[in-house]
Amino acid sequence: MFGDIMGMMGKLKETQEKVKATKERLNTILIDEKSSDGQLKITLTANREIKSIEIDDTLLQDKEQLQDYLVLTLNKAIEKATAVHEAELAAVAKEGMPNIPGMDSLFK
Template sequence: MFGDLMGMMGKLRETQEKVKATKKRLDSVTLKETGPGGDVEVVLTANREIREIHLADHLLNDKEHLVDALVIALNQALEKAGQVHDAELSAVAREGMPNIPGLDSFLK
């Protein structure tokens, strides 16, 4: 019994280290999202850190359109980054977790 418990604890520690390594790796995974009409481009990491924003010059003269395009592009980019981030971390967590009934639904 204690051997199983010790083995499980070791596996959980190993999984924690893999999660940390995955989070660090996701800092180097970049995603690019373009807003409506291609007027805004957002580059961010899979950890949801914005790296670059590119704007079409004509947006600088139209504040309302600029704000709308930025909000749309940023929301789309953050959604995409969140999906990649969550999928990667879920895969690592599932790999290292013991087979406990109902755990899969808890991790989603």
């Protein structure tokens, strides 16, 4: 009984270390998103940290259009980054979970 508990505790610690390493690796995965006409480009990490914003000079003439482009493009980039982030962490979490019937459906 105690061997099982100790084994599970070891597996939990190993999974926690893998999650931490995965989060660090997600800082190196870059997500690029462009506006539909290519006048705005956003780059962020899979941890959803903005790395760069490139704005075409023509957008600087229209404040409202620039604001709209920023909102739309940032939201699309964040959505993509979140999908990558969640998929990567779910894979690590699933790998570290004990085989409990019915639990596998939580990580799909």
